[in-house]
Amino acid sequence: MNIRIGILGYGNLGRGVECAVRQNPDMELKAVFTRRDPQNVEILTDSARVISVSEIKEWKDRIDVLILCGGSATDLPKQTPEYAEMFHVVDSFDTHARIPEHFASVDASARAAGKVAVISAGWDPGMFSLNRMYASAILPEGKDYTFWGRGVSQGHSDAIRRVPGVKDGKQYTIPVESALEAVRNGENPELTARQKHIRECYVVLEDGADAAKVEEEIRTMPDYFSDYDTTVHFISQEELKRDHSGIPHGGFVLRSGVTGWEKEHGHLIEYRLKLDSNPEFTSSILTAYARAAYRLALEGQSGCKTVFDIAPAYLSPRSGEELRKTML
């Protein structure tokens, strides 16, 4: 029998999960739960239903894993523990500093209900965390680096759009190539924020706005831009729509470490993602971890898990035997 999937929240992430489920033949999307009027939500999967979240309890026995596609600021801290009482759940909670408390609240709820809950299963946190962890376990003496981009930062794009005179805008975070190269060469550089990332802004001005003033205001904005080399390009709304409506992202996790009795040998471990669609890639990870949650539950496990706690084989539809034969 296929793994029966539910999606809570139908934004970019929810739609991405819907697409990912279709790419996994052992899964079936049963329902999308929404806070909106279900009449007004159109999904892509003919065989799945759109249901008001107020009726979600009735789906307790019709769904195996509920994939939570809300935001980390306010949705997930409430939703993940709440729905872990009814379903095995997976989320991509990404507020790094609040992971310990999120884990604790989800764990309590999932344990009490005998459910499996996987949190923070995206790419950072998620795949990047895994790579940081494997690399530091293999090379205990070394230095970690994470670079993000080239990609759209939602937070920084929002910040630009709050500047008076700005009609619309997008911000790209870009790793500094020379810093990446220094890390790859084993130079173990100490890098400031400015030395690691460039910020590139594409801005549409309101009619009559003062470009020089807007540029100055963006470049000197504390926290967001003042610590970086920031370039501002003024473009038309049409250009923004044509050239910058995608949501690409990615980045690099590197560990540079030493081995040998005299620490005479250097090694570099590098993990890189280059993503056309940030939300769809995150959705694909969520979907793979939904399979893992389902399988762990079949084994009688319960409680909150992260990517660190789940053996890789649980993510794959292939059997252990097949994996050893084809992928080891």
Place this chain on the structure above:
Amino acid sequence: MNIRIGILGYGNLGRGVECAVRQNPDMELKAVFTRRDPQNVEILTDSARVISVSEIKEWKDRIDVLILCGGSATDLPKQTPEYAEMFHVVDSFDTHARIPEHFASVDASARAAGKVAVISAGWDPGMFSLNRMYASAILPEGKDYTFWGRGVSQGHSDAIRRVPGVKDGKQYTIPVESALEAVRNGENPELTARQKHIRECYVVLEDGADAAKVEEEIRTMPDYFSDYDTTVHFISQEELKRDHSGIPHGGFVLRSGVTGWEKEHGHLIEYRLKLDSNPEFTSSILTAYARAAYRLALEGQSGCKTVFDIAPAYLSPRSGEELRKTML
């Protein structure tokens, strides 16, 4: 209490494990077991002993994990099942095609003895396999690529040295940069052996040998060189020693895949290793998996495991709480 480690076999790999154990404060090297006369084996660790392998049984209760540092051709197929009857064991068995049978024989022995045995825990098989598996679980529709190098191939270096007129030699396997770039650009190329790797040979001739004839014989050697663009450099024994006595290696695992309802978004996952010392890096992985074997055993598990079966957290000396706080 520290994890008590034993090493079987004291070549490059065994010495590498000795160095790695010193970098892991929760471990202690107790003994190196050797087939040679222990009097003639000098190790680096003052506090550890060198013991004849004939006495290994007496160490049954003095060692937690035995790390097997023999070769895959003849040593490990015999040693891993044999010593899994006495110890938790870890090996880096790397004959891909024979992994299923090795797994079966080790599993039977380890299960019967209630021991944990981890096999094929190097970088390929090992870390490369893990990355192939994670990437294909996340992006079910896509294409895998593995490139090796730049690094020394022991098998190809041996093949060179068997050519009449060759006194000594080393062979480097080098990925073709343009092929790598095509993969990174999402072109999903179909690549022949020749299009993926270059073979570079450094050869010391016997006195009076015919260089042109040696070069021709190397370049046309079936299986080893004839399917590749091979360059042959003639150098002196001194130059070989000075410039080519290291054992660097590494490589790239890439997966290029698509997501979206119309498969409209492309993604690239790339994992790269750049290693000054192939055996020391493999040793570092073996050592991290020795920790995992020990912990799995503490939980009452037994039988044969591969990197696919072991949750990442078992490799790290840090607690789950600490990992979530610092690395997730």
